[in-house]
Each structure stands twice: as C-alpha cells, then as structure tokens.
Amino acid sequence: MKQLKKVNLNQIKVKDSFWSPVQELVIDEMIPYQEKVFKDEIPDVEKSHVLANLRIAAGMEQGEFYGMVFQDSDLAKWLEGVAYSLVIRPDKDLEQRADAVIDIIEKAQQPDGYLNTYFTIKEPEHRWQNLLECHELYCAGHMMEAAAAYYEATGKDKFLRAMERMADHIGGRFGTDKERGIPGHQEIELGLMRLYYATGKEKYLKLAKYFIDERGQNPDYFKEERQKRDWVHFNMDPENTFYNQSFAPVRLQETAEGHSVRAVYMYTAMADIAGQTDDRELYDACVHLWDNITGKRMYLTGGIGSTVDGEAFTKDYDLPNDMAYAETCASIGLIFFAKKMLDIEPSGKYADVLEQALYNGVLSGMQMDGKKFFYVNPLEVNPGISGELFGYKHVLPKRQGWYTCACCPPNLARLLTSLGQYAWSEGEDAVYSHLFLGGEFDLDKAFIRVESSYPWKGQAVYHVEGKQKSAFKIAIRIPAWAQNLNVLLNGEKIDTDSCRKDGYCYLERVWGKSDTLEISFDMRIRRIYANTEVREDAGCAAFMRGPFVYCFEGVDNGQLHSLRISTDRKAEESACGEGLFKGMTLLKVPGMRMEGSRQLYSETAPFAKPVTLTAIPYFAWGNRGVNQMKVWMLEK
Structure with missing residues (x-):
C-alpha cells in the first residue's frame, strides 16, 4: 500500500474558464470581506472579534473575550486561505497584513507553547480540563494547518515554529505514558500531519497516530473527565459517545455516526496515517466508512449529516430534503477524505464523489458575490416554513453575511484557493489527473498544460512535455456517468476499452516534448x-x-x-x-x-x-x- 505524492500548489497554475473566476472571487472579495469581519468592520453581521481576542491575549489591548470557545479557528482557516491565495497571486500588502497577524499570534502564545485566546483571557485556570467541549485541540490543529500552509507558500517559518512549540506542548502532556486524552472535536490529527509533512519530524506523525488510536479505547473517557471537574461549557452529554465517534476504537467502526464534520475530519486523518504507515487495518476501516457514507448516508449533492440534532448522521437512507442539514464544512471534509483515499487507491469511486461534493454541496455554500454564505444546504426550501417553523428553523432560505459559529466561510476560502492540490497526484510510475482542471502543472515526470471546456462540455486537451527518458503512465479519471468516450493520442484514436481501469484511463509510453492527449465524452x-x-x-x-x-x-x-x-x-x-x-x-x-x-x-x-x-x-x-x-x- 503506497501513498501517492501530493502535488504542491507551487507546481500548479490554474487557468480554467470555470474555476479561475471562482478563485478570483475568493481572492478579490471573500478573503478581504472576511478580514473586515474579523476586524468587526462590517455592519449588520454577526460580530467576530477574533483579532481583538488575539490582541487582548497578547497584552496589546484591554478587553474581554468575545465569541465561541473555538473562535481562534476562524482566523486560522482564513490565514490558510491567505497562504494559498499568495501562491495563486502574490500580494505584498496582503502578505504583510498576514505577517502582522502572525506576529500577534506569536505574542499571544504562552511561554510553555500554549495558544488559545479563550483560556488565556477568560479561564486560564481551566486549561486542558474539558477536552469534550472546549476545542483546545481543535483550534490548535487548525493553527498548525495554517502555519504549514503559510510556510509552504512563503518560506517564512515564524508561524510554523510557533505551532511546533504548541505541538510539543501537547505532546508533552498527552500520550499512552502521560495523561490519556482525545479531542472532543477531531482536527488536531490533521494539523499534526501537516506539521509532519512540513518539517519531516516523525514525532508529529506519532502524536497524530496516538490521538487516532486512543479514540474509543475507553468509551467512558469523557464521562470520567466530566466527573473530575465541577464546571461545564456547553453542557454536552458525555455519555453520547456516538456524537464524537468515541463509542469504539476507530478500526472497529463500520458506520458513519455522530457529528458529520468531526467524523470526516477523523476519517481523513485515518486515511492519511494509514497511507503513511502502511496500516492495512486502518485503511480497511476507512473503506467501510466510505462505503457507508456514499452508499447509504449521502445526499445527491454530496451533502452529509442529515439532521440538525447534533449536525449529524442518522440512519441509513434517512435523507430528508426540506429538513436537511448538510453543513458546508461536512462536504468540505468529505472532499478531504476522498483525496486521502485517492492517494492510497486511485479509483473513480473516490474521485467521482470528490467532484460531486465540490460542484454541488460545497460551491452552494457561497453566494455568487463571495460575501454571503450557507451553513446548511437543503435540497428543498419553502419560504414561510423554512427558517421559521419548529424543525425547519435551521433551513434558511437565503445566505447570511456571517454566523455566530462561522466555521464554514473561511473553510470555503481555504478549500477553493487550494483546489489545484485536489486535481493531481503522482506515483512512482504514473501521474493521476482527478479533475478536468485547466491550467499548467509542473509535475515531477512531466509538464502538462490542460485546456478544459469542463464542466459545461465534456472536452479536455492535455499537452504533455515529458521530463524523463523512461516510460510512465498518465492516468485520467473518466466519470462513471460518461458515455461515448473518445481518446486521441497525437491525433490517433485509442482503444478505450483496453486502457480503462477503476474509473481511470491509463496511457503508458515514453512521453515526448509535444505529445497531445484529447479526451471527449457526452454530457447528456x-x-x-x-x-x-x-x-x-x-x-x-x-x-x-x-x-x-x-x-x-x-x-x-x-x-x-x-x-x-x-x-x-x-x-x-x-x-x-x-x-x-x-x-x-x-x-x-x-x-x-x-x-x-x-x-x-x-x-x-x-x-x-x-x-x-x-x-x-x-x-x-x-x-x-x-x-x-x-x-x-x-x-x-
């Protein structure tokens, strides 16, 4: 089981008639708009106060903490989106503003490496006492992802080193030979894996693996944690172990349960760790969970998590349309999961769902002006009922400028600016095209320029300049629904029956400096x-x-x-x-x-x-x- 290599954003230039305008909208409108929200400069929307929280924690101003206990994570995801946007379009002014925010983050970090504005400002005596509810590990994970992204984009390591100190603080506290603990909301595992890739330090991989392996070993963990303290935050039920997927060890879980974002973030980390450590048992668990989601618990739009009660999965085939939850973040997480599974096993079963969620359940989460957002993505809306009556109040008939729990808007920003990373992977003997994304792709084995008429037409042309003298494969995903596939290599028709396997068309040869591969199929x-x-x-x-x-x-x-x-x-x-x-x-x-x-x-x-x-x-x-x-x- 060999994990494919991720193609970095600095190898990618998206030039696509559909997606380039979307990315330009994110860079020109969404990212600046969100920055103003964080500065509390947008009237008539939910207050954020996230930058003020940071300055207060850093001792730069006086004031009280405002917002959700996980407010820091909104800023982290925005910074990650900024990092990716700087690769797409360098912007010295935006980079300087991001650097200034990172300076404040470093000042807000405690001497022992701890970073969390809520507990620094409001309840310093309660640090690490309430992993079930208080999102300390969740916020840390998002900060780590942002720090790794910013380092990869700019080469600047101040943020990365700060998050290494936070990771080391966490690693010094939790482990099988230390205090046992797991996050109430999975995310730290993803952040630690990003640190591992950015630094090459095995300790971060081992710590991520610890948090995955520890979950479910003691289903009473959160109940016992609650008994040790005399305070609550959200007053969550510690015995609802399905909500946070702690009901059983992850390798024994076969159905997608509980809070859908927590679930797919965890599954993404499981797949990533399985691919890195050649853990077949962990990978097999991921396959079972994937099949349950996509075969019995996913909307046609790629939305997941069908109930407002816990933002959660329910039962097989329970997919109400006018009461759907289908959180934008959950579809984004499903894309994360799909890509990690693709990098272990290139298969159309993963790529097709990645695309389905991307074009539907994710893209629906943003207004076409980039300044309003859906948290919930229903498949039916009835004004006067939706958003008003009991059972339907979560189903808003129009997008909002911001949310009290504003996880989705910056999550959209970071996904859409990093889109190119989901289009390609490289293996030892093949390069894989997962999406018909137009642009220039400077891969290890070849420089490939793609002209794409997709998604409105089933046409794409790959101009290939090989970089090696030995043969390798180019594998292009063909959607399961595509009919009348036609493939031309340098103008000569290819027998598509012989080249197709698991949803991909494989073509192997010694690629020259000016080979052309044309793909077309019906868009019925x-x-x-x-x-x-x-x-x-x-x-x-x-x-x-x-x-x-x-x-x-x-x-x-x-x-x-x-x-x-x-x-x-x-x-x-x-x-x-x-x-x-x-x-x-x-x-x-x-x-x-x-x-x-x-x-x-x-x-x-x-x-x-x-x-x-x-x-x-x-x-x-x-x-x-x-x-x-x-x-x-x-x-x-």
Whole structure:
C-alpha cells in the first residue's frame, strides 16, 4: 500500500474558464470581506472579534473575550486561505497584513507553547480540563494547518515554529505514558500531519497516530473527565459517545455516526496515517466508512449529516430534503477524505464523489458575490416554513453575511484557493489527473498544460512535455456517468476499452516534448432516481448534467408543489447567454402544473396543464431573492 505524492500548489497554475473566476472571487472579495469581519468592520453581521481576542491575549489591548470557545479557528482557516491565495497571486500588502497577524499570534502564545485566546483571557485556570467541549485541540490543529500552509507558500517559518512549540506542548502532556486524552472535536490529527509533512519530524506523525488510536479505547473517557471537574461549557452529554465517534476504537467502526464534520475530519486523518504507515487495518476501516457514507448516508449533492440534532448522521437512507442539514464544512471534509483515499487507491469511486461534493454541496455554500454564505444546504426550501417553523428553523432560505459559529466561510476560502492540490497526484510510475482542471502543472515526470471546456462540455486537451527518458503512465479519471468516450493520442484514436481501469484511463509510453492527449465524452442530461428506501424521494426524480445537480426555483416556475415532471418527454439543454447565469447550461424540462379545487379538501381531482420548467445548477440557487427551491420533483 503506497501513498501517492501530493502535488504542491507551487507546481500548479490554474487557468480554467470555470474555476479561475471562482478563485478570483475568493481572492478579490471573500478573503478581504472576511478580514473586515474579523476586524468587526462590517455592519449588520454577526460580530467576530477574533483579532481583538488575539490582541487582548497578547497584552496589546484591554478587553474581554468575545465569541465561541473555538473562535481562534476562524482566523486560522482564513490565514490558510491567505497562504494559498499568495501562491495563486502574490500580494505584498496582503502578505504583510498576514505577517502582522502572525506576529500577534506569536505574542499571544504562552511561554510553555500554549495558544488559545479563550483560556488565556477568560479561564486560564481551566486549561486542558474539558477536552469534550472546549476545542483546545481543535483550534490548535487548525493553527498548525495554517502555519504549514503559510510556510509552504512563503518560506517564512515564524508561524510554523510557533505551532511546533504548541505541538510539543501537547505532546508533552498527552500520550499512552502521560495523561490519556482525545479531542472532543477531531482536527488536531490533521494539523499534526501537516506539521509532519512540513518539517519531516516523525514525532508529529506519532502524536497524530496516538490521538487516532486512543479514540474509543475507553468509551467512558469523557464521562470520567466530566466527573473530575465541577464546571461545564456547553453542557454536552458525555455519555453520547456516538456524537464524537468515541463509542469504539476507530478500526472497529463500520458506520458513519455522530457529528458529520468531526467524523470526516477523523476519517481523513485515518486515511492519511494509514497511507503513511502502511496500516492495512486502518485503511480497511476507512473503506467501510466510505462505503457507508456514499452508499447509504449521502445526499445527491454530496451533502452529509442529515439532521440538525447534533449536525449529524442518522440512519441509513434517512435523507430528508426540506429538513436537511448538510453543513458546508461536512462536504468540505468529505472532499478531504476522498483525496486521502485517492492517494492510497486511485479509483473513480473516490474521485467521482470528490467532484460531486465540490460542484454541488460545497460551491452552494457561497453566494455568487463571495460575501454571503450557507451553513446548511437543503435540497428543498419553502419560504414561510423554512427558517421559521419548529424543525425547519435551521433551513434558511437565503445566505447570511456571517454566523455566530462561522466555521464554514473561511473553510470555503481555504478549500477553493487550494483546489489545484485536489486535481493531481503522482506515483512512482504514473501521474493521476482527478479533475478536468485547466491550467499548467509542473509535475515531477512531466509538464502538462490542460485546456478544459469542463464542466459545461465534456472536452479536455492535455499537452504533455515529458521530463524523463523512461516510460510512465498518465492516468485520467473518466466519470462513471460518461458515455461515448473518445481518446486521441497525437491525433490517433485509442482503444478505450483496453486502457480503462477503476474509473481511470491509463496511457503508458515514453512521453515526448509535444505529445497531445484529447479526451471527449457526452454530457447528456441524466434523470436520477433514489433508492426506494429513501422515503422522501419516492415517486420523484432529479436531474444531473455533467457534475452538476440541478434544481427548480419558484422565480422561474411559480409554485413548485403543484408541478410534476413528465416521464415520457426528455429535458433539453438551454444555454444562458446573459444575466446572472451567463455561460451556464440550464435545463428545460417538460412537465405539468396540477390545478384543481380551491377548497382545502374536495372530491374534484386535479387536472394537468402542460408547462415547460426551468432548472438551474444547484450551486447557483438562492442568488435571486427568497423563493422556493426543490431538487427532487414528482413525476407523472
């Protein structure tokens, strides 16, 4: 079991008709907007105070801590996004502002390496007493990820060294031969792995492995921790071990349980550690968990965590649409997990879901202006009910400028600016293209320039300049739904039946200085049906084209509940040439509007009036004011 090599961002220049504008939006609008939020300079949004907290902890100003106990993590994810943005587009002014923040972080760090503004300012006597609720290890992990990213982007190591001191402080406290402990919210494992990759120091890998292996060894750990102290923070139930995945050792877990972000962050670390240590047992556990999520507990959009109660997974096939939770961070975490699994076993089963979550459940989390965000990503919205009635209050019909718990916005910033790292991997004898991402990729084995018409067209051209005299493979992922695949190598058609394996097309040769590989396939409209055990989708269908899930909005179609889609007529593509959706492919769907008596109940059966419905990509919904939205539509 050999883990593939990550392609670094400094090897990547994204030049893509779809994704380059998204990255420019993040850099030009989202990152500056979030910085202003952190400075409390945006009126009429939830206050952040995160930078003020940091200055207070550093002794630079007076004041009280404000915000959630994990407020530091918002800033950490933003700094990570800044680091990636500096690779995409160097910006001396932004870098100087980030350096100034890092200077404050260093000043706020305690002499023993400890860093956490909540406990430094508010409850220093309670450090490390409440791992269940208080997110000290979670915040540390995000700071470590940011520090490694900033070092890799700029070569500056001040932040990295500060987080090494924090990691060493943690390692000096927790372990099988020290105080036993696990995080209430997994993340420290990911941060330690990033430190390991940035520094090459095995102690960080070992500490990450400790936290993974320790979880579930004593399911009563958090209950016993609670009994040792006379205070609580959130008053969480320490006996709900499924919520934080401490109900059993991780190698024995086979179903995705509990808080979905905690879960996929943990699974990502498990896969990463399994790949680094050749731990087949740990990897097999990851496979079982992956199969349960994607086979029984994932929305069509790549959303996971179907209930507001604990932001959690529930039961197999329990996927309500109008009460969905599907937190943006959870889909981001699913992408993290998918990439780590891909780097162990290049397979379309992982890459297809990575893409599905990226284009739908993640991208829907941001407004098209980059300044408003969804925490929850439902598959059906009904104004007047959604966001208002009991059971639906979490399902907001419009994106917000900020949140009290603002984990999702900076998480979007760091994922979208690091997108290039999810497009490629390198092995000993092959390079792997996971996404049809346009750009220039300076890989170890070849310099590859990709011209991509994806996601609106199934066309991509790979211009290859080999760097070695021996043969190696180029493996290009072909989506499972793709039909009529056509591959040309220097203009000559390739037998695609012989080159396809596990969702990839493998071509091996001694690559020259000007080889051209052309990929094309049909981008047909697909009508999707859910498993019959998904009760909410019974009698319904949804539409996909390419990687996109489509939805219907009231602004285009009127009242959605009275609509049906025709079973015997096909949907057609409609290119949008102007307005907000310019350049997108919309769908025109034959259907009917059911009309009947105006009485609440009647013996008069509704009759059908033919209509043509308009469907838009799911990620783009909610950008034209508050109105209805549905992904799954009844058929007739």
